[in-house]
Structure formats: structure tokens, C-alpha cells
Amino acid sequence: MIQKHKNNVLKRENQKDILVDYFFTKNDQQKPIVIFCHGYKGFKDWGAWDLVAEAFAKAGYFFVKFNFSHNGGTMEQPIDFPDLEAFGQNNYTKELHDLEDIILHLSSGNFHFRGECTPNNISLIGHSRGGGIATIKAEEAKTVTKVISWAGVSDYTSRFPTGEALEDWKNSGVYYVINGRTKQEMPHYYQFFEDFQENATRLDIERATKNLHIPHLIIHGTNDPAVSHEEAKLLHTWNPKSTLHLIENADHVFGARHPWEKKELPNDLREVVQTTINFI
Numbered sequence: 001m002i003q004k005h006k007n008n009v010l011k012r013e014n015q016k017d018i019l020v021d022y023f024f025t026k027n028d029q030q031k032p033i034v035i036f037c038h039g040y041k042g043f044k045d046w047g048a049w050d051l052v053a054e055a056f057a058k059a060g061y062f063f064v065k066f067n068f069s070h071n072g073g074t075m076e077q078p079i080d081f082p083d084l085e086a087f088g089q090n091n092y093t094k095e096l097h098d099l100e101d102i103i104l105h106l107s108s109g110n111f112h113f114r115g116e117c118t119p120n121n122i123s124l125i126g127h128s129r130g131g132g133i134a135t136i137k138a139e140e141a142k143t144v145t146k147v148i149s150w151a152g153v154s155d156y157t158s159r160f161p162t163g164e165a166l167e168d169w170k171n172s173g174v175y176y177v178i179n180g181r182t183k184q185e186m187p188h189y190y191q192f193f194e195d196f197q198e199n200a201t202r203l204d205i206e207r208a209t210k211n212l213h214i215p216h217l218i219i220h221g222t223n224d225p226a227v228s229h230e231e232a233k234l235l236h237t238w239n240p241k242s243t244l245h246l247i248e249n250a251d252h253v254f255g256a257r258h259p260w261e262k263k264e265l266p267n268d269l270r271e272v273v274q275t276t277i278n279f280i
Contacts, residue, residue, distance in 0.1 A: 039128025062117035088187035154231035216242035221250025
């Protein structure tokens with residue numbers, strides 16, 4: 001029987017708390033951990049992510065998914081983006097710190113489900129922007145044994161404004177992106193770019209990928225309108241020992257959408273999950 005423990009609050013001193021879900025089959029045996037990192041404008045309850053969590057739990061893994069602390073959700077309303085101020089204050093180093101705290105929490109002696117998981121055997125999965133976060137953290141953290149990129153980005157630099165647009169951002173302190181689904185104007189404060197500049201070496205996905213010494217799986221759809229599958233090929237070039245799995249005609253979310261009300265995964269996402277389970 002799969003245990004679903006949703007919306008657990010990871011308390012942190014002087015920092016925003018993190019909302020975490022745990023999915024596993026309770027049998028008092030330690031299971032390998034799989035941690036899932038959502039992408040830009042993403043959240044742990046998006047679309048079919050619960051079905052993904054169930055599939056990993058059925059396969060014998062301790063599956064963890066969470067909302068990045070500044071993704072725009074709140075403890076009371078984790079879906080969508082009620083806290084746009086937090087969203088505007090987000091940056092890549094905060095997301096890396098969030099992921100680090102999740103890893104530390106799972107390995108702490110007082111973690112409630114410690115008997116069900118193996119904290120020195122962690123696989124990281126990152127979707128889209130989260131693919132970069134997972135890759136960088138995998139290169140840093142010794143307890144991470146495998147890393148998997150789902151429609152992951154190959155760099156962060158090219159996603160910032162340049163030229164006059166960058167100057168306008170600096171002068172105004174904020175620029176807005178329209179969320180196509182919720183129609184919200186989502187702010188990005190200039191601190192996002194400043195933080196990236198200050199941590200450019202650490203946040204270089206190419207550098208992290210070339211320094212990986214653990215199994216590395218790259219999955220991408222060939223019809224991805226948000227992140228080109230050419231970025232997956234780049235990642236594979238930087239780490240020739242990695243495994244590249246392209247899914248013909250798959251989109252950025254592998255056939256899923258939000259909300260996802262079906263009880264089965266879409267075909268492409270099912271292939272993503274099964275390929276990942278086989279790899280791990």
C-alpha cells in the first residue's frame with residue numbers, strides 16, 4: 001500500500017519554510033531516495049506529478065517532491081502563485097540551498113521516515129529549469145548517486161535579458177512575465193541577475209556537467225517548444241558517459257497538463273518514468 005504524506009512543512013530558521021511530499025510503500029525497509037525538482041513557474045502538485053510519485057513508490061523508491069521556497073506558493077496555498085513577492089525574490093542559489101536543506105533533512109537522525117529510506121543513495125530528477133539545479137547539486141553533493149534531467153536546460157545565461165532590455169531591468173528593478181495559464185504578471189527583481197553574476201561559476205551547468213562522475217540520464221522530447229532538444233544533445237556532448245534518451249514528438253511536459261484529471265500517465269510521461277526507473 002502506497003503511503004502519501006503530502007504538504008509536510010520543513011521548518012527553517014531565518015528562511016522561508018519548504019513544503020514537501022513523501023510517497024513510498026511502507027515496509028520498514030530502507031529504500032533508495034528519488035528527489036524531484038520542479039521547473040520555472042512550476043510546483044510540486046502540477047499536473048501529473050502525483051501519478052509520477054506513485055509510480056516511483058510502486059517501483060520501490062522513496063519519492064520526494066517539494067516546492068522551492070520562493071516559487072510563489074504558500075504553506076496554505078501551495079498550488080499556483082499567491083505570493084508573487086516571493087516569486088520575484090527567487091534566484092538559482094536559493095533553489096540550490098533549498099535542495100541542499102531537503103537532502104540534509106532526509107539524512108538527519110530525527111527524520112520521521114528515516115527507517116524507510118537510504119540517505120546515502122539519492123537520485124535527483126530535475127524538470128526544465130530544475131534540471132540545471134539538479135545537475136549542479138549532483139556535482140556538489142556526495143550523497144547523490146545518480147542525476148536525471150527531464151527536458152532540462154543546458155545553461156542559465158541565455159535566459160536573461162540582454163542589451164537595452166537588461167539596462168531597463170536594472171533601472172526599473174523589476175520586469176514582468178505573463179503566466180499564460182493563470183494570466184498573472186509575475187515579477188523578476190533585478191537581484192535575480194545580480195545573484196547569477198555573483199555565482200556565475202557555480203551556476204555554470206556546462207561546468208557541472210563536465211565534472212559529473214556519477215550515472216547521468218538526459219531525457220528530452222524532440223517537439224519541445226520551451227527548451228530545445230538541442231540542449232539535451234549539448235549536455236550529452238559535455239558528458240559523453242551520460243545516457244541520452246530522446247522521445248519523438250514529445251513536448252516540454254511529455255503530454256501532461258494542469259490540471260491532470262486522468263488516473264493514468266500520458267504515454268510520453270509514462271515512457272519518461274519507466275526509462276528513469278530502469279536507469280536508476
